[in-house]
Amino acid sequence: MPAKTGQEYINRVNEAKANVWINGEAVTGNISEHPAFSGVMKTQGELYDMQHDPKKRDLMTYVSPTSGDRVGTSFLQPRSREDLEKRRLMMYEWAKHNGGMMGRSPDYINSGMMAYGAASNMFATQDPFYGKNMEAYYAYCRENDLSLTHTLIQPQVNRGVNAAQLPDPYIAARIVEKTSEGVVIRGARLLATQGGITDEIMVFPSTLLKQSDEENPYAYAFSIPNNTKGLKFICRESFDYGKSAFDHPLGSRFEEMDTIVVFDDVVVPWDRVFALADVEVCNRAYNESNAVVHMTHQVVSKNIAKTEFILGILQLMVETINIGQFQHVQEKMSEVIVALETVKSFVTAAEANAKLDQWGIMTPDFTPLNIARNYYPKIYPRFSEIMQQLGASGLMAIPNEADFHSALRPDLDKYLQAANGDAYNRVKLYRLAWDVCMSAFGSRQTLYERFFFGDPVRMAGALYNGYDKQVYVDRVKEFLDRSEELAKNV
Numbered sequence: 001m002p003a004k005t006g007q008e009y010i011n012r013v014n015e016a017k018a019n020v021w022i023n024g025e026a027v028t029g030n031i032s033e034h035p036a037f038s039g040v041m042k043t044q045g046e047l048y049d050m051q052h053d054p055k056k057r058d059l060m061t062y063v064s065p066t067s068g069d070r071v072g073t074s075f076l077q078p079r080s081r082e083d084l085e086k087r088r089l090m091m092y093e094w095a096k097h098n099g100g101m102m103g104r105s106p107d108y109i110n111s112g113m114m115a116y117g118a119a120s121n122m123f124a125t126q127d128p129f130y131g132k133n134m135e136a137y138y139a140y141c142r143e144n145d146l147s148l149t150h151t152l153i154q155p156q157v158n159r160g161v162n163a164a165q166l167p168d169p170y171i172a173a174r175i176v177e178k179t180s181e182g183v184v185i186r187g188a189r190l191l192a193t194q195g196g197i198t199d200e201i202m203v204f205p206s207t208l209l210k211q212s213d214e215e216n217p218y219a220y221a222f223s224i225p226n227n228t229k230g231l232k233f234i235c236r237e238s239f240d241y242g243k244s245a246f247d248h249p250l251g252s253r254f255e256e257m258d259t260i261v262v263f264d265d266v267v268v269p270w271d272r273v274f275a276l277a278d279v280e281v282c283n284r285a286y287n288e289s290n291a292v293v294h295m296t297h298q299v300v301s302k303n304i305a306k307t308e309f310i311l312g313i314l315q316l317m318v319e320t321i322n323i324g325q326f327q328h329v330q331e332k333m334s335e336v337i338v339a340l341e342t343v344k345s346f347v348t349a350a351e352a353n354a355k356l357d358q359w360g361i362m363t364p365d366f367t368p369l370n371i372a373r374n375y376y377p378k379i380y381p382r383f384s385e386i387m388q389q390l391g392a393s394g395l396m397a398i399p400n401e402a403d404f405h406s407a408l409r410p411d412l413d414k415y416l417q418a419a420n421g422d423a424y425n426r427v428k429l430y431r432l433a434w435d436v437c438m439s440a441f442g443s444r445q446t447l448y449e450r451f452f453f454g455d456p457v458r459m460a461g462a463l464y465n466g467y468d469k470q471v472y473v474d475r476v477k478e479f480l481d482r483s484e485e486l487a488k489n490v
């Protein structure tokens with residue numbers, strides 16, 4: 001089946017009727033018509049439609065090695081640097097469409113799935129069956145242009161103990177039993193962004209399972225359709241308040257939603273199981289397959305678009321109220337420029353030093369990408385801070401669309417005019433800035449950038465522990481030894 005259109009995406013998710021709960025109610029009708037999801041599903045549909053835009057088709061799709069259909073580029077297994085570049089440009093194109101505000105557009109998980117598909121043998125250590133399942137599932141995702149959510153994390157009950165030691169061993173989703181039909185899973189996982197608005201869910205382990213028992217019931221990997229019996233998505237309050245694009249320019253379009261996932265004795269069919277009670281495979285999964293590298297390649301490509309969007313908003317604000325001549329404004333703007341060029345350089349370096357991995361996949365150099373994923377959670381909150389510092393009261397003097405269509409209009413036109421722009425356009429811009437750095441949508445973006453790739457503290461620890469520092473230690477030792485020689489000559 002060729003890459004899908006936006007309407008096909010919407011129809012498929014609507015028809016699936018997954019068990020999605022929001023505000024104490026199950027979504028019963030078409031989810032794409034529900035006010036909490038209609039805006040984001042429309043946007044996601046626009047991303048899929050880009051695959052059929054004659055001007056973009058060659059970038060957004062490639063010819064499937066099996067069906068000969070044109071399929072989505074985020075499934076492309078790169079064999080050359082050109083392939084990597086094509087993947088990056090495609091992901092950047094999607095991210096530009098949403099200002100980088102949809103971190104979980106389907107290219108994120110597709111990138112991981114692409115790598116797992118190539119590294120499927122890795123899953124075959126206990127039984128070749130699991131490797132075959134992984135390989136077949138990747139091809140299935142690619143040929144059907146699936147959209148996936150995913151969930152890695154166990155409920156945040158008591159981080160001082162492992163899941164088996166919680167008051168109920170079924171708080172964190174675990175294997176209950178194996179039957180002829182499949183593996184039965186009970187318990188919860190979080191946090192599945194885009195939980196209700198995708199086709200399937202990939203349930204992989206979080207980075208490291210500390211328990212090493214041979215038959216660990218928390219160590220598994222599988223993917224199932226979101227409408228599988230017993231699977232439930234519990235949404236947080238929506239940050240799409242049904243307002244116009246003028247009032248809530250981001251929340252009305254890009255509200256991806258985050259969900260808690262409950263497995264009420266869900267039966268995972270055998271052909272969808274990729275690892276079972278296998279701590280070793282689970283712990284190696286992201287790194288050995290290089291899924292984490294390709295997912296980070298997507299993240300950083302997206303973050304280039306996001307930083308460009310932020311820079312563009314800030315510069316428009318500077319021009320609108322004429323503050324570009326002040327030195328501290330220039331300094332703050334240059335902080336964002338430095339961040340943008342830094343993030344771009346990480347991608348350039350990663351691609352320039354790309355190598356074929358053991359699975360035959362052209363793999364970006366992880367070091368610059370790893371630095372990028374450690375850097376961005378620190379710099380993104382600073383963008384928000386700079387936007388508040390430059391926006392000042394302008395972020396609160398933001399009457400809404402209804403005000404502009406009321407008797408207040410002459411007042412607004414007079415008092416909210418700007419050095420470069422009329423009141424309507426100035427407020428339109430400042431409402432956008434408010435949605436980046438003040439609204440519930442905006443503060444979720446900041447939290448997202450801090451945490452979506454895992455705890456930044458442990459990510460920094462992994463960087464420190466994995467980084468080769470010895471060469472520098474040796475150089476300093478050699479230098480100190482040289483000083484010793486000098487001392488002897490005195």
Ligand SMILES: Cc1cc2c(cc1C)N(C[C@H](O)[C@H](O)[C@H](O)COP(=O)(O)OP(=O)(O)OC[C@H]1O[C@@H](n3cnc4c(N)ncnc43)[C@H](O)[C@@H]1O)c1[nH]c(=O)[nH]c(=O)c1N2
Nearest residue numbers: 150151152153156159190191192193447448451454455457
């Ligand atoms: C907006 C948004 C969206 C998503 C997600 C998060 C957010 C905020 N996530 C979840 C994300 O993977 C998760 O937030 C991080 O892995 C961190 O885990 P916890 O949130 O459980 O924090 P956790 O409970 O682990 O940490 C809380 C605090 O305690 C500290 N801490 C806890 N244990 C520690 C330890 N052992 N050592 C040192 N410090 C420790 C942490 O540093 C942190 O300050 C997610 N996940 C997913 O699977 N799919 C998804 O789609 C998303 N989407």
Ligand SMILES: O=C(O)Cc1ccc(O)cc1
Nearest residue numbers: 206207286292452453454
């Ligand atoms: O757990 C990991 O090591 C990698 C990872 C983190 C977050 C995520 O969404 C996917 C993979």
